[in-house]
Amino acid sequence: QKEVEQDPGPLSVPEGAIVSLNCTYSNSAFQYFMWYRQYSRKGPELLMYTYSSGNKEDGRFTAQVDKSSKYISLFIRDSQPSDSATYLCAMSARSGGYNKLIFGAGTRLAVHP
Amino acid sequence: KAGVTQTPRYLIKTRGQQVTLSCSPISGHRSVSWYQQTPGQGLQFLFEYFSETQRNKGNFPGRFSGRQFSNSRSEMNVSTLELGDSALYLCASSASSGTGGGYEQYFGPGTRLTVT
Numbered sequence: 001q002k003e004v005e006q007d008p009g010p011l012s013v014p015e016g017a018i019v020s021l022n023c024t025y026s027n028s029a030f031q032y033f034m035w036y037r038q039y040s041r042k043g044p045e046l047l048m049y050t051y052s053s054g055n056k057e058d059g060r061f062t063a064q065v066d067k068s069s070k071y072i073s074l075f076i077r078d079s080q081p082s083d084s085a086t087y088l089c090a091m092s093a094r095s096g097g098y099n100k101l102i103f104g105a106g107t108r109l110a111v112h113p
Numbered sequence: 114k115a116g117v118t119q120t121p122r123y124l125i126k127t128r129g130q131q132v133t134l135s136c137s138p139i140s141g142h143r144s145v146s147w148y149q150q151t152p153g154q155g156l157q158f159l160f161e162y163f164s165e166t167q168r169n170k171g172n173f174p175g176r177f178s179g180r181q182f183s184n185s186r187s188e189m190n191v192s193t194l195e196l197g198d199s200a201l202y203l204c205a206s207s208a209s210s211g212t213g214g215g216y217e218q219y220f221g222p223g224t225r226l227t228v229t
Contacts, residue, residue: 032216043117043203043220044156088156097169098216099146099207103156 003027006089006104015113019076023089023104026070030091032098033065035074038086038106047087048074079111115140117206117221125227131192134224138185138206144168145187146218147179150201159202162187163209191226199228 006023013019021035031052036044048063050056050072056063062075072091076083086108090101118137126132138145146169147159158171162181179189185206191198202225205218 034217036220041225043222046217046219049217090156092216097161099144099161099163099205099209099218100158100169100171101146101148101156101205101218102158105155 001026002105003102004089004091004104007107008105010108010110012110012112013079015079015081015111017079017111019079019083019109019111021074021076021087021089021107021109023072023091024070025072025091025102027091027093027102028067028070029093029095030102031094032092033063033072034090034101035061035063036088036090037083038088040085044088079109081111081113084110117204117219119202119204119221119224121224122222123225123227125229126194127229128194128196130194131190132194132226134189134191134202134204134226136187136189136204136206136221138187138204139219142206142208142219143185144207144209145181145185146205146207147187147189148203148205148220149173150203150223151199156203159189194228196228199226201225 034049035047038044053067060077064073086106088106089104146161161169181187201223205220
Protein backbone atom coordinates (compact mmCIF):
# COMPACT_ATOMS: atom_id res chain seq x y z
CA GLN A 1 0.00 0.00 0.00
CA LYS A 2 1.30 3.44 -0.92
CA GLU A 3 1.86 6.06 1.78
CA VAL A 4 -0.21 8.56 -0.19
CA GLU A 5 -3.23 7.55 -2.25
CA GLN A 6 -4.73 9.78 -4.91
CA ASP A 7 -7.34 8.91 -7.53
CA PRO A 8 -5.66 9.43 -10.92
CA GLY A 9 -8.94 10.33 -12.62
CA PRO A 10 -9.36 11.65 -15.22
CA LEU A 11 -11.89 14.09 -13.84
CA SER A 12 -13.93 16.02 -16.39
CA VAL A 13 -16.08 18.99 -15.33
CA PRO A 14 -17.85 21.88 -17.07
CA GLU A 15 -16.50 25.41 -16.78
CA GLY A 16 -17.68 27.10 -13.60
CA ALA A 17 -18.02 23.88 -11.59
CA ILE A 18 -16.58 23.36 -8.13
CA VAL A 19 -13.84 20.78 -8.23
CA SER A 20 -12.90 18.61 -5.28
CA LEU A 21 -9.57 16.79 -5.29
CA ASN A 22 -8.55 14.46 -2.49
CA CYS A 23 -5.71 12.43 -1.04
CA THR A 24 -5.52 9.98 1.81
CA TYR A 25 -2.38 9.01 3.63
CA SER A 26 -1.24 6.41 6.10
CA ASN A 27 1.70 8.07 7.88
CA SER A 28 0.39 9.98 10.89
CA ALA A 29 3.73 11.79 11.17
CA PHE A 30 3.07 13.89 8.07
CA GLN A 31 2.88 17.55 9.04
CA TYR A 32 3.52 19.50 5.84
CA PHE A 33 0.89 19.25 3.10
CA MET A 34 1.13 20.75 -0.36
CA TRP A 35 -0.79 20.86 -3.58
CA TYR A 36 0.93 21.25 -6.91
CA ARG A 37 -0.43 21.84 -10.40
CA GLN A 38 1.48 20.39 -13.33
CA TYR A 39 0.79 21.22 -16.93
CA SER A 40 1.91 18.81 -19.61
CA ARG A 41 5.71 18.72 -20.02
CA LYS A 42 6.23 21.36 -17.29
CA GLY A 43 7.50 21.25 -13.72
CA PRO A 44 5.02 21.18 -10.81
CA GLU A 45 3.81 24.58 -9.66
CA LEU A 46 3.12 25.08 -5.95
CA LEU A 47 -0.51 26.07 -5.38
CA MET A 48 -1.11 25.71 -1.66
CA TYR A 49 0.73 24.54 1.41
CA THR A 50 -0.42 23.90 4.94
CA TYR A 51 1.56 23.14 8.05
CA SER A 52 -0.27 20.78 10.41
CA SER A 53 -4.07 20.88 10.18
CA GLY A 54 -6.77 23.34 9.20
CA ASN A 55 -8.00 25.21 6.17
CA LYS A 56 -6.31 27.69 3.91
CA GLU A 57 -7.84 29.80 1.18
CA ASP A 58 -6.16 31.59 -1.73
CA GLY A 59 -8.41 33.08 -4.36
CA ARG A 60 -10.41 30.30 -5.99
CA PHE A 61 -8.45 27.59 -4.17
CA THR A 62 -9.12 26.15 -0.71
CA ALA A 63 -6.98 23.50 0.94
CA GLN A 64 -8.22 21.43 3.85
CA VAL A 65 -6.34 19.03 6.10
CA ASP A 66 -8.09 16.57 8.39
CA LYS A 67 -5.33 14.83 10.31
CA SER A 68 -7.76 12.72 12.34
CA SER A 69 -9.00 11.10 9.13
CA LYS A 70 -5.64 11.34 7.34
CA TYR A 71 -7.38 13.11 4.49
CA ILE A 72 -6.57 16.27 2.57
CA SER A 73 -8.59 18.12 -0.03
CA LEU A 74 -8.22 20.88 -2.58
CA PHE A 75 -11.29 22.73 -3.78
CA ILE A 76 -11.30 24.83 -6.92
CA ARG A 77 -14.23 27.25 -7.28
CA ASP A 78 -15.44 28.63 -10.59
CA SER A 79 -13.18 26.28 -12.51
CA GLN A 80 -11.73 27.52 -15.79
CA PRO A 81 -10.38 25.69 -18.86
CA SER A 82 -6.94 26.99 -17.85
CA ASP A 83 -7.24 24.86 -14.69
CA SER A 84 -6.97 21.74 -16.87
CA ALA A 85 -3.82 20.04 -15.58
CA THR A 86 -2.63 17.28 -13.28
CA TYR A 87 -2.97 18.06 -9.58
CA LEU A 88 -0.51 16.44 -7.21
CA CYS A 89 -0.74 16.26 -3.46
CA ALA A 90 2.51 16.00 -1.52
CA MET A 91 3.39 15.70 2.12
CA SER A 92 6.36 15.37 4.42
CA ALA A 93 7.24 14.59 8.01
CA ARG A 94 9.88 16.01 10.31
CA SER A 95 11.21 12.50 10.94
CA GLY A 96 11.79 11.86 7.25
CA GLY A 97 13.00 15.34 6.58
CA TYR A 98 10.58 18.11 5.71
CA ASN A 99 12.07 18.43 2.26
CA LYS A 100 11.51 14.76 1.41
CA LEU A 101 8.12 15.05 -0.23
CA ILE A 102 5.98 11.98 -0.75
CA PHE A 103 3.67 12.51 -3.70
CA GLY A 104 0.33 11.12 -4.69
CA ALA A 105 -0.07 9.75 -8.20
CA GLY A 106 -1.76 12.95 -9.39
CA THR A 107 -5.32 13.58 -10.61
CA ARG A 108 -5.82 14.66 -14.22
CA LEU A 109 -8.44 17.38 -14.43
CA ALA A 110 -10.13 18.55 -17.61
CA VAL A 111 -12.39 21.63 -17.50
CA HIS A 112 -14.41 21.96 -20.69
CA PRO A 113 -16.03 25.19 -21.89
CA LYS B 114 12.72 36.84 -8.05
CA ALA B 115 13.92 34.33 -10.62
CA GLY B 116 12.66 30.77 -10.28
CA VAL B 117 14.50 27.49 -10.23
CA THR B 118 16.44 26.86 -13.41
CA GLN B 119 17.62 23.54 -14.78
CA THR B 120 20.00 22.73 -17.60
CA PRO B 121 19.90 21.13 -20.02
CA ARG B 122 16.18 20.86 -20.70
CA TYR B 123 16.46 17.81 -22.93
CA LEU B 124 19.09 15.12 -23.16
CA ILE B 125 19.48 11.92 -25.14
CA LYS B 126 22.05 9.41 -23.98
CA THR B 127 23.00 5.82 -24.73
CA ARG B 128 22.94 2.94 -22.27
CA GLY B 129 26.15 2.74 -20.26
CA GLN B 130 26.95 6.43 -20.54
CA GLN B 131 26.84 8.88 -17.68
CA VAL B 132 25.05 12.21 -17.41
CA THR B 133 25.26 15.34 -15.28
CA LEU B 134 22.28 17.62 -14.72
CA SER B 135 22.45 21.08 -13.23
CA CYS B 136 20.10 23.08 -11.01
CA SER B 137 20.21 26.69 -9.82
CA PRO B 138 17.85 27.34 -6.89
CA ILE B 139 15.87 30.45 -6.10
CA SER B 140 18.16 33.13 -4.71
CA GLY B 141 18.47 32.74 -0.95
CA HIS B 142 17.30 29.13 -0.89
CA ARG B 143 19.79 26.79 0.70
CA SER B 144 18.06 23.46 0.18
CA VAL B 145 17.98 21.67 -3.16
CA SER B 146 16.10 18.42 -3.67
CA TRP B 147 16.01 16.16 -6.71
CA TYR B 148 13.11 14.04 -7.90
CA GLN B 149 12.54 11.55 -10.69
CA GLN B 150 9.18 11.54 -12.47
CA THR B 151 8.06 8.61 -14.61
CA PRO B 152 4.59 7.60 -15.85
CA GLY B 153 4.73 4.35 -13.90
CA GLN B 154 6.19 5.47 -10.56
CA GLY B 155 5.19 9.12 -10.46
CA LEU B 156 7.35 11.58 -8.57
CA GLN B 157 9.99 9.97 -6.38
CA PHE B 158 12.49 11.67 -4.09
CA LEU B 159 16.15 11.12 -4.97
CA PHE B 160 18.08 13.23 -2.45
CA GLU B 161 18.36 16.61 -0.75
CA TYR B 162 21.36 18.85 -0.30
CA PHE B 163 21.63 21.62 2.27
CA SER B 164 24.74 23.72 2.80
CA GLU B 165 26.79 21.45 0.53
CA THR B 166 25.87 18.31 2.51
CA GLN B 167 23.52 15.52 1.56
CA ARG B 168 20.84 15.71 4.22
CA ASN B 169 18.44 13.07 2.98
CA LYS B 170 18.37 10.25 0.45
CA GLY B 171 15.67 8.23 -1.26
CA ASN B 172 15.67 4.60 -2.35
CA PHE B 173 17.73 4.81 -5.49
CA PRO B 174 20.90 2.88 -6.39
CA GLY B 175 24.33 4.35 -5.90
CA ARG B 176 24.52 5.18 -9.62
CA PHE B 177 22.56 8.27 -8.70
CA SER B 178 24.64 10.88 -6.93
CA GLY B 179 24.74 14.58 -6.44
CA ARG B 180 26.53 17.49 -4.95
CA GLN B 181 25.95 21.08 -3.95
CA PHE B 182 28.27 24.01 -4.31
CA SER B 183 28.86 26.92 -1.96
CA ASN B 184 26.47 29.12 -3.99
CA SER B 185 23.73 26.47 -3.46
CA ARG B 186 23.76 25.37 -7.10
CA SER B 187 23.49 21.62 -7.38
CA GLU B 188 24.38 18.91 -9.83
CA MET B 189 23.04 15.41 -10.17
CA ASN B 190 24.96 12.60 -11.82
CA VAL B 191 23.76 9.27 -13.12
CA SER B 192 26.41 6.75 -14.11
CA THR B 193 26.05 3.64 -16.24
CA LEU B 194 22.72 4.70 -17.64
CA GLU B 195 19.95 2.13 -18.04
CA LEU B 196 16.84 2.31 -20.23
CA GLY B 197 14.75 2.62 -17.07
CA ASP B 198 16.49 5.87 -16.17
CA SER B 199 14.52 7.64 -18.89
CA ALA B 200 12.47 10.19 -16.96
CA LEU B 201 11.85 13.81 -16.15
CA TYR B 202 14.35 14.87 -13.51
CA LEU B 203 13.10 17.71 -11.37
CA CYS B 204 14.96 19.95 -9.01
CA ALA B 205 13.23 21.84 -6.21
CA SER B 206 14.50 24.47 -3.83
CA SER B 207 13.29 25.68 -0.46
CA ALA B 208 14.38 28.18 2.13
CA SER B 209 14.32 25.44 4.76
CA SER B 210 14.34 28.12 7.41
CA GLY B 211 12.97 26.38 10.47
CA THR B 212 10.29 24.30 12.12
CA GLY B 213 6.82 25.05 10.87
CA GLY B 214 7.82 27.17 7.94
CA GLY B 215 10.07 27.70 5.00
CA TYR B 216 9.83 24.17 3.68
CA GLU B 217 7.64 24.90 0.70
CA GLN B 218 9.40 23.53 -2.34
CA TYR B 219 9.49 25.27 -5.69
CA PHE B 220 10.23 23.18 -8.74
CA GLY B 221 12.16 23.91 -11.88
CA PRO B 222 10.99 22.94 -15.37
CA GLY B 223 12.92 19.67 -15.30
CA THR B 224 15.41 17.91 -17.54
CA ARG B 225 13.89 15.27 -19.78
CA LEU B 226 16.39 12.44 -20.12
CA THR B 227 15.95 9.78 -22.76
CA VAL B 228 18.19 6.72 -22.65
CA THR B 229 18.41 4.67 -25.86
